[in-house]
Amino acid sequence: MVNLTDFGTVDKAVDQAIDALPNHTNRYGYDAWGFSPEVAKRGYTFGKRVFLPYFRPTVTGIENLSAGRVMIVANHSGQVPIDGAIVALTCLLHGKPPRLVRAMVERWFPNVPFISDFLFRCGAVLGDPVNCRNLLLDDQSILVFPEGVRGSGKTWAKRYQLAEFGRGFMRLALQTDTPIVPCAIIGGEESIVSLHNAKTLAKWVGIPYLPITPLTPLLGPFGYLPLPVKFRIHFGKPLTFSGRYDDEDSVVNAKVDTVRSQISSLIEHGLEERKSVFY
Amino acid sequence: MILVTGIGGGLAQRVVARLLGSGHDVVGVDYRADVELSSDIARIPVYRASYNKSAFEDVFRRHDFDAVLHLGRVGNLAESTGKRFELNVLGSQKVMHLCVQHNVRSLIVLSTFHIYGADPRNPTPIAEGEPLRAGFEFPQIADAIQLDNMAGAWIYQHPPVRTVVLRPTHVVGPNIQNTMCTLLRQPRVPYIAGFNPMMQFLHEDDLAGAIIAAVSGTSRGVFNVAGNDAVPWRTALAICGVKGFPLPSALSRRLLPTVFRQPPYLVNFLKHPCIIDDSAFRHTFGFRAALQLDETLQTTVAEARSSG
Numbered sequence: 001m002v003n004l005t006d007f008g009t010v011d012k013a014v015d016q017a018i019d020a021l022p023n024h025t026n027r028y029g030y031d032a033w034g035f036s037p038e039v040a041k042r043g044y045t046f047g048k049r050v051f052l053p054y055f056r057p058t059v060t061g062i063e064n065l066s067a068g069r070v071m072i073v074a075n076h077s078g079q080v081p082i083d084g085a086i087v088a089l090t091c092l093l094h095g096k097p098p099r100l101v102r103a104m105v106e107r108w109f110p111n112v113p114f115i116s117d118f119l120f121r122c123g124a125v126l127g128d129p130v131n132c133r134n135l136l137l138d139d140q141s142i143l144v145f146p147e148g149v150r151g152s153g154k155t156w157a158k159r160y161q162l163a164e165f166g167r168g169f170m171r172l173a174l175q176t177d178t179p180i181v182p183c184a185i186i187g188g189e190e191s192i193v194s195l196h197n198a199k200t201l202a203k204w205v206g207i208p209y210l211p212i213t214p215l216t217p218l219l220g221p222f223g224y225l226p227l228p229v230k231f232r233i234h235f236g237k238p239l240t241f242s243g244r245y246d247d248e249d250s251v252v253n254a255k256v257d258t259v260r261s262q263i264s265s266l267i268e269h270g271l272e273e274r275k276s277v278f279y
Numbered sequence: 280m281i282l283v284t285g286i287g288g289g290l291a292q293r294v295v296a297r298l299l300g301s302g303h304d305v306v307g308v309d310y311r312a313d314v315e316l317s318s319d320i321a322r323i324p325v326y327r328a329s330y331n332k333s334a335f336e337d338v339f340r341r342h343d344f345d346a347v348l349h350l351g352r353v354g355n356l357a358e359s360t361g362k363r364f365e366l367n368v369l370g371s372q373k374v375m376h377l378c379v380q381h382n383v384r385s386l387i388v389l390s391t392f393h394i395y396g397a398d399p400r401n402p403t404p405i406a407e408g409e410p411l412r413a414g415f416e417f418p419q420i421a422d423a424i425q426l427d428n429m430a431g432a433w434i435y436q437h438p439p440v441r442t443v444v445l446r447p448t449h450v451v452g453p454n455i456q457n458t459m460c461t462l463l464r465q466p467r468v469p470y471i472a473g474f475n476p477m478m479q480f481l482h483e484d485d486l487a488g489a490i491i492a493a494v495s496g497t498s499r500g501v502f503n504v505a506g507n508d509a510v511p512w513r514t515a516l517a518i519c520g521v522k523g524f525p526l527p528s529a530l531s532r533r534l535l536p537t538v539f540r541q542p543p544y545l546v547n548f549l550k551h552p553c554i555i556d557d558s559a560f561r562h563t564f565g566f567r568a569a570l571q572l573d574e575t576l577q578t579t580v581a582e583a584r585s586s587g
Contacts, residue, residue, distance in 0.1 A: 026508040028518075028572065032554050033403050034477045034511065110399035110551055113473020113528055130402030130409070 011045040017098035018044065024138060033102075033131070039121035040100075047089050054228055055187065056279075057086050061235035062094045069178045070141045070238070072101060073169060073259055075162055075267060076151030078188035078226070079211045081105075083152075086231050087143055087183065088123070101143045102135050104128075106208070129168055136176040144169045146256070153197055153209035159189035160267055162260055167249060170256045174245035179238040182259055184266035187231035190277045192224060229277050234266045280304040281494070282344045284374065285351025285389075286325055287314035289454030293487040294348060295320045301491075306342050308335070309351065310366060317454075330370025339377045346385040346494050349374050352426060354391065354457065354542075360419060367422040368429065375433050378440045385441045387493045390427040392446045392503060392555050393420065397476065397547040404556035407446070407501050417544035431501050443493040445486075447504040448555055449548075451579040452483030458541055463576070464583035468516050469539060469549075472525035475513050476552040481506040482575040485568040492564040502560035506568040506575055509554055518573050519580045 018041050024031045029038060051057075065072070072091070077083060084103045091099040103119075104127030110116050125131050125142075135142050145151055150163035173180050194211030202210035215223030239262065241255050281298055285291045286307025295305050296319050307316075307325040314325060328335040330351065353366045371388065378386050395405050396413030411427070413420045430444045449459045459480075462468060481489075481504060489504045516523045526534055528550070535541040535549070560566055570578075 026510075028508060028510045028514060030477065030508075030510055030514075032477065032509055034552065107400050113471075117473060117475050126400070126402065128400065128402040130406075134403070 009045070010041045011048050013093055014041055014044045014048055017092045018100070020098050021100050022139075024140070033125045033135075034120040035100075035123045036121045039118070040123055043118060043122035044089065044092060047085055048093065051082070051085060051089060055082070055086060055191070055231040057090060057187075057231035057233055059090050059094050059233045059235070061237075062090065063096070064181050064235045064238055065091060065095050065099055065141070066238070067097055069136045069139045069176065070099075071136070071169060071173050071178050071180050072141060072143045072183050072235075073180050073263065074143065074145055074183035074185050075160075075263055076145035076147045076188075077154060077159070077185065079152060079192040079194055079224070080226070081152065082191060082226060083185045083188040083231075084143060084145070087185065087233060090233050091141070099141045101141050103143045104132065104145075106149065108206075108208070129172060132169075132172050133176060136172065136178050149208040153194070153211065154189070155194045155197055155211070156189075160271060162264055162267075165256050165260050167252045167256055170241065170252050170259070171245045174241055174243055174252075174255075179240050180259055181238050182236040182262040182266060184234040184236075184263055184270050185231065186234070186267065186270040186274060187229045187277070190229045191226040193227075230279055232270050232274065234270050236262050236266050280306065280342055280344050282306050282308065282338065282342070282347045284308050284330060284347070284349050286316070287311050288350065289452070289456060290450065290483050290486060291348075291350045292317050292320055293452075293454060293483050294350065294490050295323060297487055297491055299323070306338065306344075308338055310370075329366065331365050331373050335370075335373060336377060339381045344381065344383050346387070347374060347378055347383050348387045348389075348490060348494060350387075350389045350490070352389055352391070352423065354393075354423070360422070363422045367426045371426050372429060375430070375437065375440070379437050383440055385443070385494055386433075387490055388426070388430040388442065388444045389490070390430065390444050390446045390501075391423060392448050392553060393544060393548075394424045394427055394446070395553050395555070396544065397551040397553040399551050401551065401553055403477075403552060404554045405503070406556045407503055407559060413544055416547070419542075420544050427501075434499050434501070441497070441499045443496070443499055444501040445489060445493060445504050445560075446502065446555070447481050447486050447489070448479040448506065449481065450483060450486055451480050451575060453578050453582060455483050455579070458545055460579055462539060462541065463516075463519055463521065463580050465521070465539070468521050468523050469526045469531070469535065470513055470516070470523045471528050471531045471549050473528065474550045475511040476548070476550060477509045477554055478512055478515055478548070478552070479505045479509045479554060480515070480572060480575050481568065482570045482578070485570055485575070488569065489560070489564075489566050492566040496564045498563045500559070500563070502563065503555040503557045504560050504566075505555050505557040506570065506572060508572045510572060512549055515576055518576045520577070520584060521580065
């Protein structure tokens with residue numbers, strides 16, 4: 001059950017996992033991006049107590065996530081970035097050694113008060129190539145959704161079909177000699193179902209997309225509450241690429257397609273295995 | 280002999296004290312009328328001249344300078360845009376021409392990291408080659424951006440003058456009277472609710488050390504200068520021992536410039552991080568900030584705390 005009574009305390013497993021991370025913080029307990037192990041312990045404790053009992057994620061292939069710099073490349077879905085939070089929780093609690101995944105947030109996100117600040121303390125970072133490069137050179141692990149908002153804003157009809165991938169992540173991986181761990185996230189598409197993207201209204205409000213869920217007409221804002229679907233996270237074998245990072249788009253695209261098809265087959269496999277959306 | 284512009288400022292005087300200590304002769308100049316020198320440097324000749332006026336040329340005719348430390352950038356927005364353009368852009372251009380004309384070997388130009396702007400799209404850390412985003416929202420800062428760009432261009436346009444442009448982070452210290460120090464010395468210091476950006480601070484003595492390192496070195500270029508470590512704004516306030524209070528983001532644009540006399544472009548620095556990468560300067564000039572962050576911040580507010 002979700003236990004909110006001991007919200008103030010830090011979960012033991014979270015505490016140990018964060019203490020086991022390589023220390024990149026200064027004498028005041030922060031790294032340059034604003035990560036704070038003390039705040040992150042509370043953030044991850046909240047995640048563990050709320051998200052894990054609700055979405056009951058299962059994990060396969062976590063052994064593919066080794067120590068050292070790594071780029072986790074995953075499919076994006078579910079309108080709000082619950083998928084990122086679950087992958088981050090998984091890597092911290094199940095990774096051997098525990099990994100702090102630096103999730104890349106959208107460029108408009110730092111303008112959101114309180115939440116952006118909290119997520120930066122928990123390890124999130126503005127999704128900028130310079131940030132990615134600096135983190136990878138620092139031997140950290142980053143989580144990338146190359147579909148961006150094209151992925152998270154997907155409507156029901158396009159569920160589990162990968163949108164177009166950007167090339168930036170591949171150029172960075174080539175430049176910093178970083179292995180890519182493909183990752184399939186199953187369950188996100190059913191957590192918040194979008195029947196329609198109200199593009200004009202979204203543009204008006206200044207957000208990248210605005211989903212209309214089947215429950216929106218009935219419940220209004222409560223229609224956006226995620227359903228208690230079961231999440232399944234599948235990590236694939238690490239892929240290493242070689243070649244020039246500044247090669248022509250067509251050359252880089254071929255490498256991007258390798259990653260994309262790996263994730264695609266992980267998704268396909270995961271969907272075949274799944275007996276029910278909810279358990 | 281070394282010429283120091285902006286001699287009325289606390290930083291310039293710290294630098295001069297060090298130069299005198301190591302046996303240099305120093306001449307000071309300032310455009311302001313009421314320049315008061317601290318007792319340890321009172322013996323140096325001081326001229327009053329606007330950097331863009333011909334009276335300033337006489338200073339170069341009367342003395343033979345090896346180096347010029349152009350620390351006299353006017354950051355004070357109380358001066359009109361036109362006046363700041365004259366002093367910062369035209370004045371600095373004159374400084375450069377005089378350096379070329381009078382065979383000055385080294386020119387150190389004090390720019391600022393404000394020109395990067397605290398933009399939500401900033402990467403961390405920001406190296407010298409990154410775009411300067413401050414102008415987007417605050418065209419008033421154009422003079423500072425132009426001064427920096429112009430000085431950067433001199434590096435290759437006038438190779439006989441070894442030019443070093445320094446972009447320090449928030450400069451603080453007991454003798455500094457800039458807006459950041461004024462803010463920290465308030466009895467209650469505002470922060471913007473829901474935002475707590477990472478910040479760096481540089482003590483006046485460390486910046487003085489950096490300027491000395493730049494003038495004694497042999498390299499040229501544009502360099503960020505930062506102190507040790509970065510902390511969130513509210514942690515900085517806690518280190519200072521001051522109490523903070525929240526301002527709603529929507530009101531901060533109005534209140535900070537009026538009630539707290541913060542230049543509008545500094546409001547964003549309380550909202551978004553602007554962490555600079557100072558590794559190039561450290562490596563090139565073998566410089567390292569001597570003071571830790573606690574000391575840097577605490578000495579800045581010590582007097583205000585004890586008297587208030």
